[in-house]
Amino acid sequence: MAVAVGAAEAGLRRILLLERHSRLGGILNQCIHVGFGLRYFKEELTGTEYAFRYKKKFEQTAAEVSTNSFVHTVHPEKKVTFVCPEGEFLVSGEHVVLATGCRERTREMLTTPGTRPAGIFTAGLAQEMVNIHGLLPGKNVVIVGSGDIGLIMARRMTLEGAKVHAVLEILDHLSGLVRNKIQCLDDFCIPLFLSHEILEIMGRDRVEGIRFRDNATGRVKEMACDTLLYSVGLIPERDLLLAAGIEPGDGYSVAGNADYVHDLVDWVSRDGEKLGRALRSA
């Protein structure tokens, strides 16, 4: 959306925005917590409110939107194929901008040893389950990694009646924002274990517990739990360009969190608009 706003400001016409979901806003739509928009809108908003506000701004532009549209291939010569309920379409343009955000790193990417029972989620998936679908992934939770989504989910799960036993962080410092540690962990007396590494997941059908090590002392401990949430980093999603063997630049750009991971959505909007305005001269 931000790139379209910037491009429209710079006088570009005929902008098409393809969104795979039924609604614009991306991940913001599942971020019901406050803490967004203080920089951009000078007001503290929830993620959903931020998406709504920004959509109002976006709607002022003449950009065309196609929701429920899944881009499956980016071709050379700036062509894009997408599928939507009306069928499959090939569109071409002067600029192709990927604003595809990030994917979460999973347990498999960390190759945590142990069994493969039910009850292992990424924090963002758990967030979607709780906030959009109204489902609680589990009752006794351990969070692996101290990323912002993990911290936010520690609070969210606690408010919804689950018990969050601990947040394990392999590094000797927090990876999320300090304010999230205070308002999500300290407010609810959830312990944060720094320099702690998960060694093994136990359980046959459902997670039954974990084995972990305090890397400062080398002591190995066990903890019972039925759910693990992974909040261990985000990977910019650029598979569409990779699959086509295209490097960003020369008519192809990558915006927002697909470019690099931003800590505040306000900067995503700002950078997106900047990129959009620069498309004019490119």
Added chain:
Amino acid sequence: MKAQKKSKRKADKPLDRTKAKKFTCLVCPTCCELETDGSNVNGARCPKGEAFALQEMVMPMRVVTTTVRCDTVGGVKMVPVKTAAPVPMARLFEIMKEIKALRLTEVPAIGTRINAGPAEHPVELVVTGEVDD
């Protein structure tokens, strides 16, 4: 740039050491390190931070965000809400219980106000997102 930012901080005032407490400001992502004795605040880069520290000293307040269940013809939908004003931390779980007991029958528009809680402790909620019917 950094020196300029620092200049926004006021000079430290003497604090009553017997009462002094440290907080990290939660008002914005700058996360100023605050110290207060209940009357003076050190470390704040803005007046909001000073007010936060004084409030934190007597009664910590937070905005609660959660979802309200909405039973529509199309199925169960979760409507995102926040409290219209910060609420006392001590009443957090009590308020969550009241919000959980709520049942809507149609999806409200963003910005709609909903009243929850008993008469002696009313809690006003604001719908924060759009939900498909």
